[in-house]
Amino acid sequence: MLGWFKKKISPELQAEEEDVRDGDDVSVVEVAEDSAEPQDEEAEPTSILHEDVGVLFKRLTRKMAKTRGSMVAKVDELFLGKKVIDPELLDDLEEILITADLGAVTTMELVDDARAKLARNELSDPLVLRKTLQEKITEYLVGSDKPAELVMPAEGPFVIMVVGVNGVGKTTSIGKIANKFVNDGQKVLLIAADTFRAAAVEQLKIWGERINVPVISQDTGADPSAVVFDGLEYAEKRNFDVIIIDTAGRLHTKVNLMEELKKINRVIGKKIAGGPHEVMLVIDATTGQNGIAQTRAFSETVKVTGLTLTKLDGTAKGGIVVNICREFDIPIRFIGIGEQVDDLRDFDPVEFAEALFFVEK
Amino acid sequence: MFDNLSDRLNNVFRDLRGHGTLSEKNIQDALKEVRMALLEADVNFKVVKEFIATVQEKAVGTEVVQSISPGQQVVKVVHDELVNLLGGESVALDFTGKGPAVILMVGLQGSGKTTTSGKLAKLLIKQGRRPYLVPADVYRPAAIKQLTVLGESLGVPVHPSTTDQNPVTIAKNAMLVAEKSGYDTLIIDTAGRLHVDEELMGELQNIRQAVNPSEILFVADAMTGQDAVTVAHKFNQDLEITGVVLSKMEGDARGGAALSIKKVTGKPIKLVGTGEDLDAIEVFHPDRVASRILGMGDILTLIEKAEEVVDKKDAEKIAQKIRKNSFTLEDFLGQIQQIRKMGSLEQIMGMIPGLNKMAKMQDMPKPDEKELGKVEAIIRSMTLKERAKHRLIDASRRKRIAAGSGTSVQDVNKVIKSYTEMLKMMQKMKGKMGGGKAIAGKKRRKRPKGLMR
Ligand SMILES: Nc1nc2c(ncn2[C@@H]2O[C@H](COP(=O)(O)OP(=O)(O)OP(=O)(O)O)[C@@H](O)[C@H]2O)c(=O)[nH]1
Ligand SMILES: Nc1nc2c(ncn2[C@@H]2O[C@H](COP(=O)(O)OP(=O)(O)OP(=O)(O)O)[C@@H](O)[C@H]2O)c(=O)[nH]1
Ligand SMILES: [Mg+2]
Ligand SMILES: [Mg+2]
Numbered sequence A: 001m002l003g004w005f006k007k008k009i010s011p012e013l014q015a016e017e018e019d020v021r022d023g024d025d026v027s028v029v030e031v032a033e034d035s036a037e038p039q040d041e042e043a044e045p046t047s048i049l050h051e052d053v054g055v056l057f058k059r060l061t062r063k064m065a066k067t068r069g070s071m072v073a074k075v076d077e078l079f080l081g082k083k084v085i086d087p088e089l090l091d092d093l094e095e096i097l098i099t100a101d102l103g104a105v106t107t108m109e110l111v112d113d114a115r116a117k118l119a120r121n122e123l124s125d126p127l128v129l130r131k132t133l134q135e136k137i138t139e140y141l142v143g144s145d146k147p148a149e150l151v152m153p154a155e156g157p158f159v160i161m162v163v164g165v166n167g168v169g170k171t172t173s174i175g176k177i178a179n180k181f182v183n184d185g186q187k188v189l190l191i192a193a194d195t196f197r198a199a200a201v202e203q204l205k206i207w208g209e210r211i212n213v214p215v216i217s218q219d220t221g222a223d224p225s226a227v228v229f230d231g232l233e234y235a236e237k238r239n240f241d242v243i244i245i246d247t248a249g250r251l252h253t254k255v256n257l258m259e260e261l262k263k264i265n266r267v268i269g270k271k272i273a274g275g276p277h278e279v280m281l282v283i284d285a286t287t288g289q290n291g292i293a294q295t296r297a298f299s300e301t302v303k304v305t306g307l308t309l310t311k312l313d314g315t316a317k318g319g320i321v322v323n324i325c326r327e328f329d330i331p332i333r334f335i336g337i338g339e340q341v342d343d344l345r346d347f348d349p350v351e352f353a354e355a356l357f358f359v360e361k
Numbered sequence B: 001m002f003d004n005l006s007d008r009l010n011n012v013f014r015d016l017r018g019h020g021t022l023s024e025k026n027i028q029d030a031l032k033e034v035r036m037a038l039l040e041a042d043v044n045f046k047v048v049k050e051f052i053a054t055v056q057e058k059a060v061g062t063e064v065v066q067s068i069s070p071g072q073q074v075v076k077v078v079h080d081e082l083v084n085l086l087g088g089e090s091v092a093l094d095f096t097g098k099g100p101a102v103i104l105m106v107g108l109q110g111s112g113k114t115t116t117s118g119k120l121a122k123l124l125i126k127q128g129r130r131p132y133l134v135p136a137d138v139y140r141p142a143a144i145k146q147l148t149v150l151g152e153s154l155g156v157p158v159h160p161s162t163t164d165q166n167p168v169t170i171a172k173n174a175m176l177v178a179e180k181s182g183y184d185t186l187i188i189d190t191a192g193r194l195h196v197d198e199e200l201m202g203e204l205q206n207i208r209q210a211v212n213p214s215e216i217l218f219v220a221d222a223m224t225g226q227d228a229v230t231v232a233h234k235f236n237q238d239l240e241i242t243g244v245v246l247s248k249m250e251g252d253a254r255g256g257a258a259l260s261i262k263k264v265t266g267k268p269i270k271l272v273g274t275g276e277d278l279d280a281i282e283v284f285h286p287d288r289v290a291s292r293i294l295g296m297g298d299i300l301t302l303i304e305k306a307e308e309v310v311d312k313k314d315a316e317k318i319a320q321k322i323r324k325n326s327f328t329l330e331d332f333l334g335q336i337q338q339i340r341k342m343g344s345l346e347q348i349m350g351m352i353p354g355l356n357k358m359a360k361m362q363d364m365p366k367p368d369e370k371e372l373g374k375v376e377a378i379i380r381s382m383t384l385k386e387r388a389k390h391r392l393i394d395a396s397r398r399k400r401i402a403a404g405s406g407t408s409v410q411d412v413n414k415v416i417k418s419y420t421e422m423l424k425m426m427q428k429m430k431g432k433m434g435g436g437k438a439i440a441g442k443k444r445r446k447r448p449k450g451l452m453r
Helices: A053-068 A087-099 A104-119 A126-143 A170-183 A200-211 A224-235 A255-271 A290-301 A320-327 A349-355 B005-012 B024-040 B045-059 B070-086 B113-126 B143-154 B167-181 B198-211 B228-239 B256-265 B286-293 B299-309 B312-323 B329-341 B345-351 B369-380 B384-388 B395-405 B409-430
Strands: A027-029 A158-163 A188-193 A215-217 A242-247 A278-284 A306-310 A332-336 A344-346 B101-106 B131-136 B185-190 B215-221 B243-247 B269-273 B281-283
Touching: A087 A104, A087 A126, A087 B045, A104 A126, A104 A320, A104 B024, A126 A320, A126 A349, A158 A170, A158 A255, A170 A188, A170 A200, A170 A242, A170 A278, A170 A306, A170 A332, A170 A344, A188 A200, A188 A224, A200 A215, A200 B143, A215 A224, A224 A242, A224 A255, A242 A255, A255 A290, A278 A290, A278 A320, A290 A320, A306 A320, B024 B045, B024 B070, B045 B070, B045 B256, B070 B256, B070 B286, B101 B113, B101 B198, B113 B131, B113 B143, B113 B185, B113 B215, B113 B243, B113 B269, B113 B281, B131 B143, B131 B167, B167 B185, B167 B198, B185 B198, B198 B228, B215 B228, B215 B256, B215 B269, B228 B256, B243 B256, B256 B269, B256 B286, B329 B369, B329 B384, B329 B409, B369 B395, B369 B409, B395 B409
Parallel strands: A158 A242, A158 A278, A188 A215, A188 A242, A278 A306, A306 A332, B101 B185, B101 B215, B131 B185, B215 B243, B243 B269
Antiparallel strands: A027 A215, A332 A344, B269 B281
């Protein structure tokens, strides 16, 4: 995902504005041109490029601790309290994994594996067991965390289409991700293709204002692919580096709505060669096993190339992504840890696997 | 991921046939399967544990009835216990108390509070009440606007909240407005919040204290996993919720969260959200959700869905046509379009017990969307006359239709054949249909026999 930020900043950031047709019913929220300047806030680095993973994690845990009470202190309780691995510990382990939404099948596999090793006397130290499990889970996650191959195209804008079921946090994540790009000096455009939900357009517009990024939109009820078309048309002569498209939340079981997504996808491909460069599926950390069906359906409809896992600031562990990564070859790019603009972090599989074992009480 | 639970149980009991009683060992093996099914349906780990213990007690010593298999018998015990836990009869909303009744909507971010507020307003209007929508989410961008738009679309008054106001003050002011204007029910939509956010949970407590709601509805997403218990428990502990609304239930989530929430709060699940439209709200049926959690298909929901899509008037018309032998290709097209509206065929088949297994069979022709699209294109390429009288369609017409629809003559033949087959089937059915009610009736169906296999 770091590749996203590697493209050098276009020298002609100041796009010329004349000569570009504005659709009659297209609304563009323009922003001051100097807004492309990185917004340097407190110690926040302007780029996530070189941010130290350890620092990130500390900030993440601090952020979580704010709402959760100290949980880090409880991490090792289960494993430290015991000298040997006994059946009770394995039961507890099963509970931890299932409660984290890893699902019965994956959990049984992991626990049975531990049981077998125990029987063969290959394992006796609880801490070694935990480490082994974390490594295994990390493996599942990394298996699909393909290294930063995703590089922004050498020419033309990098187009991201964001999809997912209702209410998972698509629009909010777009606000946050766009801000990350802005802080990195990129020129960003947002397209409001959720023309269905009440005030969805207004919601994205407010995000655009917050981070000083223009938003292309039409009225509620407009054809979403037409909005996208007009948006990309608008972008054509304006040298945007990144274009992010917000789509309406839809259950993956709704055939016609999934068809609509295909159409949007096609429109993007026609306007921008190779686009969309990223189809990002947003998954809510509170989601249970249905996350698999969601990923499958969205992947089959429009090839999903990245995941964002939201709402990790709650008590849900988001373990469903372990299953998702196991079954589908899709990397997790970001995690959402709050409702504010800077509540977004890069996904780190090692930390995530560790956090699965945090136990409260 | 799993086959039907009944099938798997039948596997467990393969060797146990006929008489006798279910032994502890039989039951244990069976309950292992049940446990997996419940966990995969997202029922919380602890809830499952307790549930299994209860069922075990009830099942041991049960006599094996000859007519049904032991597997079926365990399913029945499990199913009944699930229905029992999910709550017997549906519970109505409470509007008692002096002054306007207040419904307070609470829950996690994105669970569906605002949309459900709109749905409730619509429901209340139908019941002859005068609802007042009160946006009290001053945090999320455009949240007030969202509810305002919904209110406008329904013609329901919306309180003019602004983001610089305090939600508690908004609630109090709205109460005064309602009293003055004669609105009898306030629906207060609050911001989504984490149960661990003590400050915002405190805000809800303050609202509750200020306006004394007769209903505090906890809105939860049907796709929620294990964490449902933690969240529901905390909301209930802090606010003493009065009921639960389960949103997004029209999807394919198994909905184990329903059981978890019910178990941990003890509060009734009052309503179910089944879509984004404002009339997509239904009362909760424990028996259906029980079948669904067990992965046993959801035939009742399917039937209702079909009834919904098949507009009553249309259905009556079609019934008439069948009686009069005037069901044309045009009607056939209409039927196909309705099938498409119901969702993918595969999804529909997945809802039918027994069929979901068949759907996986290799040599089963997979009815796919493309095929349906083809059929549509073919019928659309026919003239109106041809659609009304399929006998007109001779070889040369078939060629023309194939060309017009971008298909082959074989495709056209196939469509006409399935249409005539359908005609034949209708002839057979005709005798059994009293006054067209079989299609149009909104009455509750008896549970189809296959369900409890
Ligand atoms: N706590 C928390 N809340 C979040 C996070 N991301 C989004 N939210 C909240 O979740 C709710 C839904 O977010 P949206 O961005 O509107 O979700 P969406 O997927 O665009 O929703 P639809 O367009 O209606 O399908 C809002 O209240 C957001 O503030 C997160 O990481 N943590
Ligand atoms: N498919 C489906 N979508 C629903 C249902 N109920 C709500 N939604 C959708 O879920 C998303 C979130 O709904 P909202 O009503 O905005 O949720 P909320 O709880 O008010 O969200 P916040 O205020 O951000 O916490 C929207 O896209 C709704 O259209 C339902 O029953 N089925
Ligand atoms: Mg949105
Ligand atoms: Mg809301």
